[in-house]
Amino acid sequence: MPLQILGLNHNTAPVEIREQVAFAGDEVSRALERLTTLDGVEEAVLLSTCNRTEFYVIGEDAGRERLKQWLHDDRRLGDNFAESLFMLDDEEAIRHIFRVACGLDSMVLGEPQILGQLKDAFRYAQDADTLGGNLGRLFQHTFAVAKKIRTDTEIGASPVSVASAAVNLAQQFFAGFKKHTALLVGAGVTIELVAKHLVSHDIGRLFVANRSVERAQKLAGQFGGFALPLSEIEGTLPEADILITSTAATEPVVTTQQIANALKARKHKPIFACDIAVPRDIETGAGDLDDFYLYTIDDLDKVILQGQGNREAAAIEAHRLLDEEIRRYAAIERSKQVAPIIATLRESHEAVRKQVAAKARKRMAKGESAEDAIDFATAALMKKMLHRPSVALRKAGEAEDHELIASARKLFGLDD
Numbered sequence: 001m002p003l004q005i006l007g008l009n010h011n012t013a014p015v016e017i018r019e020q021v022a023f024a025g026d027e028v029s030r031a032l033e034r035l036t037t038l039d040g041v042e043e044a045v046l047l048s049t050c051n052r053t054e055f056y057v058i059g060e061d062a063g064r065e066r067l068k069q070w071l072h073d074d075r076r077l078g079d080n081f082a083e084s085l086f087m088l089d090d091e092e093a094i095r096h097i098f099r100v101a102c103g104l105d106s107m108v109l110g111e112p113q114i115l116g117q118l119k120d121a122f123r124y125a126q127d128a129d130t131l132g133g134n135l136g137r138l139f140q141h142t143f144a145v146a147k148k149i150r151t152d153t154e155i156g157a158s159p160v161s162v163a164s165a166a167v168n169l170a171q172q173f174f175a176g177f178k179k180h181t182a183l184l185v186g187a188g189v190t191i192e193l194v195a196k197h198l199v200s201h202d203i204g205r206l207f208v209a210n211r212s213v214e215r216a217q218k219l220a221g222q223f224g225g226f227a228l229p230l231s232e233i234e235g236t237l238p239e240a241d242i243l244i245t246s247t248a249a250t251e252p253v254v255t256t257q258q259i260a261n262a263l264k265a266r267k268h269k270p271i272f273a274c275d276i277a278v279p280r281d282i283e284t285g286a287g288d289l290d291d292f293y294l295y296t297i298d299d300l301d302k303v304i305l306q307g308q309g310n311r312e313a314a315a316i317e318a319h320r321l322l323d324e325e326i327r328r329y330a331a332i333e334r335s336k337q338v339a340p341i342i343a344t345l346r347e348s349h350e351a352v353r354k355q356v357a358a359k360a361r362k363r364m365a366k367g368e369s370a371e372d373a374i375d376f377a378t379a380a381l382m383k384k385m386l387h388r389p390s391v392a393l394r395k396a397g398e399a400e401d402h403e404l405i406a407s408a409r410k411l412f413g414l415d416d
Contacts, residue, residue, distance in 0.1 A: 002058070002059075002060075002089050002090055003056070003057075003058060003089060003090060003093045003094065003134070003135075003138065004056075004057050004058075004059060004061075004063075004064050004087070004088070004089045004093060005054060005055065005056055005057075005086075005087065005088040005089070005093045005096060005097075006054070006055045006057070006064055006067055006068060006071075006085060006086075006087050007047075007052060007053055007054030007055055007085065007086060008021065008052070008053060008054075008084045008085050008086065009051055009052035009053075009054065009086075009105070010051040010052065010107050010297075010298065011105070012084050012085070012086050013084035014298055015278055015280065015296050015297060015298050017081060017084045018050075018051070018052070018053065018278050019278045019279035019280055020075055020077060020081070020279075021048075021053045021071065021075050021077070021081075022048055022050075022053060022250075022278050022279055023046060023048040023053065024048065024248045024250070025248070028046055028048065028121075028124050028128075029124060029127065029128050031046055031074075032044055032045075032046055032124065032125060032128040032130045033128055033130070034070065034074075035055070035057070035067060035070070035130065036130045038063055038066040038067060038070060039062065039063060039066060040059045040060035040061075040062045040063020040064070040066060041057050041058075041059040041063040041064075041066070041067060042057075042058045042059050042063075042132060042134075043057060043058040043059075043125075043130060043131060043132040043134055043135045044056070044057045044058075044125065044130045044135075045057075045121050045122060045124075045125040045130070045131065045135055045139070046121060046124065046125070047100075047117065047118060047121040048121075049114070049117050049278075050162075050246075050276065050277065050278035050297055051106065051107055051278070051297070052100075054100075055067060055071075056093075056097065056135060056138075058132060058134045058135055064087065068082070068085065091326065091330055094138070094326055094329060094330065095322070095326050097138065097139075097142050098142055098145050098146075098322050098325060098326060099322065100114060100118065101114065101115050101118050101142045101143065101145065101146040102115075102145070102146050102149040102150070102155065102318060102322065103115070103155065103156070104155070104315060104318060104319065104322070107162070107297075107300070107301065107304060108161055108162060108165075108304050109155070109304075109315060110155040110156050110314070110315070111161060111162075112150075112156060113161075113189065115143070115146050118139075118142070118143075119143065122139045137333075138329075141325075141329050141332075145322070145325045145329075148321065148325070149318045149321055149322065152317075152321060153314045153317045153318045153321065154314040155314040155315060155318045161193055162190060162276055162297060162300060162304070163190050163191075163193035163194040163196075163197055163276075164193070164197050165300040165303040165304045166194060166244055166274040166276060166295075166300060167194060167197040167198055167201065168303050169272075169274060169295060169299075169300065169303050170242050170244075170272050170274070171201070173270075173272045173293065174241070174242075174272070176201075176202070177198065177201045177202055177203040177204060177242075178202050178203075178204050179204050180203065180204050180205075180241040180242060181203075181204055181205040181206075181207070181239050181240055181241050181242070182198050182203050182205070182206050182207070182240065182241070182242040182243075182244065183207045183209065183233070183236055183237065183239075183240035183242070183243050183244075184206070184207065184208050184209070184244050184245075185209045185210070185230070185233065185243070185244070185245040185246070185247060185253060185254065185281060186209075186210060186245060186246040186247040186248075186277070186281075187208060187210040187212065187215040187216050187218075187219045188246060188247075188248070190246040190276055191208070191219065191244070191246050192219055192222075194244050194246070194276075195208070195219065195220075195222070195223045195225065196223070198223075198242075199223045199224075203242075205225070205226070205239075206220065206223055206224070206225030206226070207220070207225060207226050207227075207228060207236055207239075207240070208220040208225050208226070208227050208228070209227075209228050209229065209230055209232065209233050209236070210227070210229070210230065210247075211229070211230050211247070211249075213227060213228070213229045216228065216229070230253055233253070233254060233258065234258045234261065234262075237254075237258055237259065237261075237262035237271075238261075238262045238265035238266050240262070240271060241269075241270075241271060241272065242271075242272050242273075243271055243272070243273040243274075243282075244273070244274045244275075244276065245273075245274075245275050245276065245277055245281035245282060246276040246277050246281070247277055247281050248277075249277070249279070249281060250279055251279075252280065252281055252282060252283045253281050253282075254281055254282045254283065254286070255283050255286075256283045256285040256286040256289070259271070259273075259282075259283075259286040259289055259292055260286075260289055263289060263290075263291050263292060268290065268291045269291070270291040270292070270293060271291065271292050271293070272293050273286075273292065273293065273294045273295065274294075274295045274296075274299075274300075275294065275295070275296050275297070276296075276297050276300075277297075278297065280296065282294060349385060352381065352384045352385060353381065355384075356377050356380045356381045356384065357377065359376070359377070359380070360373040360374070360376060360377040361373075363376060389408065389412075392404070392408075393405065393408055396408075
């Protein structure tokens with residue numbers, strides 16, 4: 001069955017659509033288990049990040065259509081969601097997975113986090129028992145390709161990240177950070193990077209809010225900040241000049257009313273906010289409030305593009321290497337199609353060899369010389385192995401089947 005991809009990402013869908021089809025935690029396992037019950041879907045891997053939700057499957061076209069319908073029903077999507085979907089198969093699907101793993105399809109060109117997210121998706125599929133031999137081989141090869149690209153090119157040099165882009169955007173609002181306070185919501189890798197960038201730019205005060213206070217304390221402690229639970233966000237918002245969020249919550253953790261109350265308490269002193277999460281952490285209505293400048297992950301595009309120009313040359317070389325790896329992988333996979341034929345051929349000829357060898361030993365046991373036994377064995381072996389090809393070639397000659405005759409010459413190397 002062919003490799004197929006169904007999905008949407010930052011290239012095909014805005015955050016308003018992406019957040020509707022984001023999967024996290026136990027949702028991933030549930031989705032994978034459901035996918036492989038669909039007729040025509042044999043293997044499945046689900047990659048869901050803030051920038052993409054993509055299904056990698058081994059199956060039939062009908063299976064992919066059932067997957068599309070399941071996604072529509074499971075997420076209660078409007079009929080126009082299909083306009084944001086893309087579908088790929090075979091070699092184009094292989095190219096896409098390789099590009100994703102290498103960071104060549106990322107909003108941040110060459111960013112390294114996506115490879116770790118792809119490995120997590122691989123492990124989820126292993127645990128859910130939806131990973132078969134085909135996707136297993138593909139992903140192992142994909143990880144090797146990503147390592148080669150990062151080793152042999154400069155695609156990962158001069159790192160530009162969503163976190164650094166968010167802080168760079170904040171710098172356009174404030175002349176400096178020393179007299180300002182930042183409130184970070186979340187405690188994952190992205191928020192840790194945001195905190196690191198803010199501290200490097202001498203942020204005045206830093207608050208970290210998270211559902212797990214322990215995680216918030218651990219992160220805040222690294223940067224001399226203050227930790228608080230999500231329940232205390234409203235009380236801290238009036239102090240925040242900068243608000244950056246990135247959680248895995250499925251519902252907003254900062255409401256429009258909370259922002260409105262904070263702005264009133266601040267006497268409408270402006271707040272810069274960047275919501276990096278998908279689904280979004282800040283209610284969209286807050287963006288309509290005066291003095292509240294709200295940006296989403298999609299708004300970071302221009303900032304990111306300005307900082308990654310020096311990776312463009314590396315991307316050209318990366319794509320050249322990628323083309324080589326795609327051809328190599330496709331050749332390996334095509335060769336596997338004839339593996340069963342080769343195995344059967346070897347087994348049948350091994351049986352013939354054993355028969356002839358047994359007869360030769362009997363001759364020697366009866367006193368025949370080793371030389372005569374060898375002559376008998378080699379002649380008999382050649383006769384038995386060439387019998388069927390010879391019969392087929394005679395019939396091909398009678399039928400003027402020139403294609404089979406040419407194939408035989410090529411197969412047995414008669415023109416060398």
